Amino acid sequence: MLNDLVQSALFLVAMTALAVLMGKWLTRVFMRKHHGLPERWTYGLLGIDPAEAMSWKRYGMALVLSNAPMILLGYFLLRIQDWLPFDSLLRAAQTPDLAFNTAASFVTNTNWQSYSGENSLSNFSQMAAITFLMVVSAATGVAACGGFIRGLSRRSTQDIGNYWVDFTRVVYRVLLPVCLLLALVYVWQGIPQTLSSEAVATTLEGVKQHIVMGPVASLESIKHIGTDGGGFFGMNSAHPFENPTPFTNTLHMLSMLLIPAALTYTFGSMLLRRRQGWAFFGAFVVMFIGFLAIVYSAEQHGNPLFTPLGVDQQQSTLQAGGNMEGKELRFGIGQTSLFVAVTTAGTTGSVNAMHDSLTPLGGLVPIAEMMLNNVFGGDGVGFINLITFAILTLFLLGMMIGRTPEFLGKKIEAREMKLVMLAVLAHPLCILAFTALAVSVPGTTDALNNSGPHGFSEVLYAYTSATANNGSAFGGLSTNTPFFNTTIGLAMLFGRFFTLLPMLAVAGALAAKKTTPEGLGTLPTATPLFTGLLVFVVVLVGGLTFFPALALGPIVEQLMLSSSHLF
Amino acid sequence: MTAINQTRGPGAPVSKGLLRPVLVSAVLFMGVTGLAYPLLTTGIAQMLFPDQSRGSLIERDGAPIGSAVIGQDFTKPQYFHPRPSATTGADPASSSQTIAQPYNAALSAGSNYGPTNKKLIDQVRARAQAYRTENGLAANSPVPVDAVTASASGLDPDISLANALAQAERVGRARGMPSLSVKALIGHESTPLQLGMLGEPRVNVLKLNLALDALAAQRPAQ
Numbered sequence: 001m002l003n004d005l006v007q008s009a010l011f012l013v014a015m016t017a018l019a020v021l022m023g024k025w026l027t028r029v030f031m032r033k034h035h036g037l038p039e040r041w042t043y044g045l046l047g048i049d050p051a052e053a054m055s056w057k058r059y060g061m062a063l064v065l066s067n068a069p070m071i072l073l074g075y076f077l078l079r080i081q082d083w084l085p086f087d088s089l090l091r092a093a094q095t096p097d098l099a100f101n102t103a104a105s106f107v108t109n110t111n112w113q114s115y116s117g118e119n120s121l122s123n124f125s126q127m128a129a130i131t132f133l134m135v136v137s138a139a140t141g142v143a144a145c146g147g148f149i150r151g152l153s154r155r156s157t158q159d160i161g162n163y164w165v166d167f168t169r170v171v172y173r174v175l176l177p178v179c180l181l182l183a184l185v186y187v188w189q190g191i192p193q194t195l196s197s198e199a200v201a202t203t204l205e206g207v208k209q210h211i212v213m214g215p216v217a218s219l220e221s222i223k224h225i226g227t228d229g230g231g232f233f234g235m236n237s238a239h240p241f242e243n244p245t246p247f248t249n250t251l252h253m254l255s256m257l258l259i260p261a262a263l264t265y266t267f268g269s270m271l272l273r274r275r276q277g278w279a280f281f282g283a284f285v286v287m288f289i290g291f292l293a294i295v296y297s298a299e300q301h302g303n304p305l306f307t308p309l310g311v312d313q314q315q316s317t318l319q320a321g322g323n324m325e326g327k328e329l330r331f332g333i334g335q336t337s338l339f340v341a342v343t344t345a346g347t348t349g350s351v352n353a354m355h356d357s358l359t360p361l362g363g364l365v366p367i368a369e370m371m372l373n374n375v376f377g378g379d380g381v382g383f384i385n386l387i388t389f390a391i392l393t394l395f396l397l398g399m400m401i402g403r404t405p406e407f408l409g410k411k412i413e414a415r416e417m418k419l420v421m422l423a424v425l426a427h428p429l430c431i432l433a434f435t436a437l438a439v440s441v442p443g444t445t446d447a448l449n450n451s452g453p454h455g456f457s458e459v460l461y462a463y464t465s466a467t468a469n470n471g472s473a474f475g476g477l478s479t480n481t482p483f484f485n486t487t488i489g490l491a492m493l494f495g496r497f498f499t500l501l502p503m504l505a506v507a508g509a510l511a512a513k514k515t516t517p518e519g520l521g522t523l524p525t526a527t528p529l530f531t532g533l534l535v536f537v538v539v540l541v542g543g544l545t546f547f548p549a550l551a552l553g554p555i556v557e558q559l560m561l562s563s564s565h566l567f
Numbered sequence: 568m569t570a571i572n573q574t575r576g577p578g579a580p581v582s583k584g585l586l587r588p589v590l591v592s593a594v595l596f597m598g599v600t601g602l603a604y605p606l607l608t609t610g611i612a613q614m615l616f617p618d619q620s621r622g623s624l625i626e627r628d629g630a631p632i633g634s635a636v637i638g639q640d641f642t643k644p645q646y647f648h649p650r651p652s653a654t655t656g657a658d659p660a661s662s663s664q665t666i667a668q669p670y671n672a673a674l675s676a677g678s679n680y681g682p683t684n685k686k687l688i689d690q691v692r693a694r695a696q697a698y699r700t701e702n703g704l705a706a707n708s709p710v711p712v713d714a715v716t717a718s719a720s721g722l723d724p725d726i727s728l729a730n731a732l733a734q735a736e737r738v739g740r741a742r743g744m745p746s747l748s749v750k751a752l753i754g755h756e757s758t759p760l761q762l763g764m765l766g767e768p769r770v771n772v773l774k775l776n777l778a779l780d781a782l783a784a785q786r787p788a789q
Contacts, residue, residue, distance in 0.1 A: 006764060045595055046588040058581045065585055069593035119674050132601030164588055171596065176604055183608045184615065190636045193612040193620045198673065201624065201631040203639045204646065204776055211634055211672040213622045217612060218605040235675035238719030241622070244636040246766025302712070303682045309692050312709035318729035320767040325687060325716040326677045329650065329725040330758075332767035354677035354719045357687075454681035476679030557683060566685040 001300075001315060004334030008292065011250065011338060012285070015257050019281070022174075022258050023265025029169050030146040030161075030270065042168050053159035056508025059147050060501055062163040063140060067107050070136055074103035077129040078121075087122035088197045089212070094120065101485035106133035108496035109141055109228055109378055111349050111471035112488055114480040116234030123195055123214040126232060131219050135179075138226025138259075138379045139170040144500055145263055145380030146170075148387070151507025152408055153271045155515045160507060174259075175225060182221035182255065190244035193217040216241055224255035227378040229349030229471040237339070237352040238328050249335050249352060256346040260284075260376040263383040271408065275526035280386055282531045287375040287538070288345050291365045296337035298362035299323050305564060326357030337362075344369040347378035349471025356449065356458065356474040360558035363474070364550065367461055370468035372542045373427060373499075378469055381496075384503045386534075388423050390525065391416065391506070393537040397523055406522055409515040416509055419502040426498035427467055428545040434463040434491050435549065443483060449476025452567030453560065457553035462488060467495035625773070633773055638724040640670040641776060644701075644741040647726070647734050649772045650713050651694060653678040654721035675720045691715045702737045725769035728757060742783060752778055 035043070035050055043050050054062070078099040082092050094102060098114055105112040111134070117126065143166035151160040187193050192213040201209045216232045220242055223229060233239040243249050261281065268277020300322045302313030315321040320332030327336050331352055339352045344366035355366055369375050374385035391407055395417055398405035405412040438444050438459050448455040458474040465472055466488045473479075479488060524530065560567075612620040623635040633639045638649045654676045656668030680687035694715040699708060711729040731753045739746035756775045760766055 003760070003764060010764070042595065046591050048584075048588045055581070061581050062585055062588070065582070065589045066592050069590055070596075073593050073597060116674060116676075127605040128597060128601040131605055132597045135600035135604070136596050164592070167592075171600065176600065180604065180608055180611075184612060187612040187616045187620050190619050190623050192622045193609050194622070195609060196621070199622050199624055199631060199634070201633045201639075203633055204773070204780070205641060205643060207640065209633060209637075209639055209670065209672050211622060211624075211637055212674075215605045215609055217620075218608040222600075233675050233720075235677060235720040235722075238677070239675050240634075240636040240638070240720060240722055240724055244623075246761045250765055305682065305688050306691055306712065306715075309688075309695050309715075310707055310709055311691060311695055311712050311715055312729070313712045316729070317768070318732065319711050319713065319727035321712060323682065323716075324712045324718075325680065325682075325691075326719045327716075328719050328723050329713055329727060329769050330723075330766050335766060352719070354679050356679040356681060357677065357719075359682050363681075449679050450681040450684050452683065454683060457681075474679070475677065476681075557681070561683050565683065566688060567681075567683050 004296065007334050008338055011253065015254055015261060018254060018258055019261035019265055022262035023269065026142075026174065026259070026262055026266040027269040029173050030150065030166065030266065035165075036172065038172055039168050043164065046164060048164045050162060050165045052162055054162055055158040056147070056151060056160050056504045056511070059160055059163045060504045063144060064497065064501070066167070067140060070133060071103045071107045074106060074129045074133050075099050077125060078102055081122055081125050084122065084124055086124055089122070091120060091122050097482045097485040098480060101489040103133070104489040104492050105471065106130060106228070106230060107137050108469050108492045109137040109226070110466060110469040110492040110496070111223075111228045111230030112466055112473070112492060113230050113471070114485055114488075117231055118212040118233050123197055126219060127215055130230065131222060134219070134222045134226050134228040134230070135171060135175055138222065138228060139167050139175060141378055141380030142170045142174070142259060143167040143380070144504065145383055148384055148504060148507045149267050149270050151504075151511040152387075154511045155410075155513065157511055158508070160511055175222065179218070179221040179225055182225065182251065183217040185251065186217040186220055186248055189248045191217040191220055191248065192241055213241060221255070223350060224252045224348060225258060227256055227260065227346050227348040229343065231350060237350045238354070243352055246330055246335055249331055249339065252350065252352075253339055253342045256342050256348045257376055259379045260346050260382045263380065267383065273408070273526065276408075279526045279528075279531045280383070280390070282528070283386065283534050283538075284376045286531070286535050287372070288341060291345070291369055291375065292337060292341040295340050295358070295362045295365040296333065298359045299337050300333045301359070303359060304561065305566075323357075323359050323362070326354030328352065340366055341369070343472060344470060345375040345377075347373070347382060347468055347470045349465060351472050354475055355461070355472060356476045360554045360561055363457060364554035366472060367457070367464055367550065367554065368542070368546075370464045370470050371428070371431070371546045372538055373468045374538060381469070381500060385423075385499060388420050388499070388503055389538050389541070390534055391420050392424060392541070393530070393534045394523065394525065395420075396537060397533065401523070403521045403523070406516065407525065408510070409518065410510045410513045411516065416506050419506045419509070423499045423502040424541065427495065430467045430491050430494045430498070431463050432549060434487050435460050438463065438484075438487065441483065443481065447478045447481065447484065449478070450567065453553050453557040454567065457557065460549055460553050463491050466491035469496050625777070627777070634672075635771070635774070636724055637672050638670055638722045639773055641772065644737055646776045646779070647731060647738060647770075647772050650723050650726060651715065651717045652721040652723075653717040670722060672722055675722055677719045677721060678717045702734055704733065724771050724773060725758070726772055728753065728768055728770060731770045731775070738779070742779065752782065
């Protein structure tokens with residue numbers, strides 16, 4: 001218990017320190033005028049003018065259009081996998097619906113996987129399709145956030161920056177150097193990085209063990225730095241080759257929050273409003289600690305149905321105890337709970353335990369974090385989502401005190417509020433409508449791994465994860481069917497672009513406005529009071545929207561568990 | 568007055584001139600991030616860490632017997648047994664069927680059973696009974712939770728100290744070793760907290776069993 005608290009506290013301290021460092025670096029990446037040599041070559045090949053100033057429409061257009069051939073290229077590589085040489089395991093190509101799902105999943109930074117990497121993808125696909133899409137989708141998100149913050153920081157202009165410059169710089173100056181360094185640390189700790197596909201061992205008891213491996217470390221580092229989350233192996237970061245030690249587990253978690261947390265600092269720097277950046281960072285942290293406390297206490301308490309069977313779940317010096325079904329021993333409850341809270345906060349979606357086997361309240365935490373979608377959030381988009389709610393909070397407060405809401409010195413008017421509401425509503429609409437559709441089609445019950453309320457949670461989790469671009473799963477659900485592959489693929493695309501594009505439009509609209517000096521009636525937004533109100537609005541809106549769905553799943557399951565009801 | 572119009576000419580559509588960068592960027596960044604980056608990492612990693620980069624394989628008498636970080640199955644009484652594993656594999660009798668195949672390192676898997684799933688409770692009950700019988704424990708004695716629950720990956724290389732100590736008596740009996748020296752070996756082979764605080768104390772089953780075999784090789788059978 002004490003050691004778990006120490007680990008969590010140190011994690012938060014390290015995360016904050018790294019956020020400041022990366023925040024300063026990202027500010028330079030977005031603000032510096034100088035272009036490096038590889039960048040100038042890249043601009044030459046792309047045939048673009050790095051000095052071109054883009055309106056939000058053109059910026060968004062470049063973003064969306066550049067993602068399209070990336071999906072197609074990924075799809076194509078996955079479809080022709082079996083024609084490409086070098087795979088000693090001769091893994092088959094993906095089917096059309098599965099390849100669509102995979103490509104859409106990785107390009108939207110979701111990393112939902114309807115397949116198990118080790119028996120479905122060759123090492124070439126893991127690099128050229130998966131690692132590639134992981135890097136570019138993260139760069140897309142961070143670039144979008146750069147354009148977004150620039151829009152907020154400027155006045156009376158159409159210009160929010162140059163998409164190609166932002167994208168290229170994020171890849172060359174942030175993602176690749178950090179990932180390369182981290183990958184080497186990972187290999188040192190025991191993550192393989194090889195082009196051979198497997199090793200065959202004869203165990204001590206004389207059984208043949210086929211050990212699948214490949215270029216895991218280079219995928220693993222971008223997977224977390226990029227808040228992507230798709231595993232090299234089916235069991236993701238629970239697999240000892242993806243996460244061999246508690247130290248790699250800690251690095252994974254720090255990597256996941258690195259960029260999302262840093263962007264609050266970058267925001268503060270670029271707007272010369274440091275306190276505002278910290279006010280947002282505080283909102284992230286408050287929600288995060290609340291969720292972490294719930295999942296940790298639920299999992300450490302264990303499964304009450306095991307107690308009458310004489311199973312010892314007490315924490316002691318000899319064992320970590322707790323609900324160990326679907327968990328790895330080296331992480332215990334402390335590092336597992338922290339990972340659950342981090343991966344669904346950062347919308348990474350990698351898992352180091354099977355979320356399907358979490359206790360009902362423990363499983364509620366990842367679902368709720370993805371429903372709120374802005375407890376840190378994914379690279380770039382999480383911060384954008386928080387601003388969405390900040391504007392909504394100001395609007396509600398403005399209504400209460402009878403003033404025109406102002407944010408960063410700009411008046412929030414009808415057009416901005418409509419766009420904000422579009423972004424706020426697209427997310428729950430997509431989750432709830434697809435869940436309702438899935439539970440009303442006949443084939444769904446066959447896909448479930450658990451019946452009763454837990455089965456409903458599996459479906460709800462799937463669409464929440466897809467829409468929030470998280471990618472983690474209640475893994476028991478068999479989603480490799482044309483229905484699930486298609487609807488989950490669509491949910492990922494809607495969830496990505498219907499929250500991102502309206503907010504780029506908001507940034508564009510705000511950039512075009514004049515700044516009005518703060519007056520007596522201006523509500524200060526860099527105070528603990530505002531942070532508190534912001535958290536309140538996030539939880540209130542999320543609660544009102546999603547409580548009925550949660551009541552049908554984890555909440556009723558918790559009540560059933562207390563009365564020892566089995567399914 | 569804005570720079571936008573100066574660059575693209577007045578009234579140009581927002582998508583003008585985007586075709587080339589859109590197409591070239593997909594191919595270019597595939598090459599840079601999908602090929603150059605992982606291949607460069609592979610080259611450096613294999614130079615710096617030749618052992619780990621190839622899967623931390625352990626060899627005995629020149630032949631690989633497993634990986635230091637991947638669990639493997641043990642069923643014989645003279646070895647410590649790992650945690651239950653939910654991995655499956657192709658049925659040798661009929662290739663279209665899958666059967667339970669613990670510690671199949673070619674297809675990781677967890678049970679994904681929810682906490683109120685009847686199958687989970689039945690499994691845990693049966694495993695607890697089998698564990699007590701196997702280790703000669705009393706009918707109502709507590710069983711460490713990691714000994715009766717399947718890990719997330721199905722390849723968990725470790726067990727808890729409580730689990731190892733509960734098996735020590737049986738292993739000692741099967742090997743004709745005093746259980747005290749088996750317990751001392753557990754203490755010696757246990758993995759401490761990393762950096763003094765990260766993770767949980769545990770024992771790597773393969774390393775522990777290798778140490779048992781090495782000890783037996785040193786002392787000729789009595």
